[in-house]
Amino acid sequence: MSTAPATSHYSPETRGPAVIGKSVMIKGQIFSREDLTIDGEIDGSVELQEHRLTVGPHGKLQAGVKAREIVVLGTIHGNVEASDKIDIRKDAKLVGDIKTARIVIEDGAYFKGSIDIARPEISKPAAVPTPKPVAATPAPAANAAAASAPSSALSGELKR
Secondary structure, three states: OOOOOOOOOOOOOOOOOEEEOOOOEEEEEEEOOOOEEEOOEEEEEEEEEEEEEEEOOOOEEEEEEEEEEEEEOOEEEOOEEEEEEEEEOOOOEEEOOEEEEEEEEOOOOEEEOOEEEOOOOOOOOOOOOOOOOOOOOOOOHHHHHHHHOOHHHHHHHHOO
């Protein structure tokens, strides 16, 4: 019998999203910091602020949902908010209000509710103060043009 530890083939980089199987029922709140696929039943709320939620074909959510991206193949009864995109596939059912930047509703999908298309916020660059002009003595118009132009351009312009 070997005393060496068993090697694990688990690698977080190679695995897919977290999965809630079709035989699982959860009542409560779900917060995830990774992509999530739900094929079971959820009664409560689901929040994946920076990740993708996929509601599988057997998934039934009686929940408010917030995620970066949401793909619906099953059923959602509740308000849905996606910062990027919502994709409602042909056999899906969504009853509730939607707030998103982009939406796809395939032919055959069922949707009842309102849609609020929210444009992504564009961060404005910080205001850069403009330098105040330095007070100078007024010059005649010809001299002002000559002062601001390169000397090589002046030789051809000043000849009459």
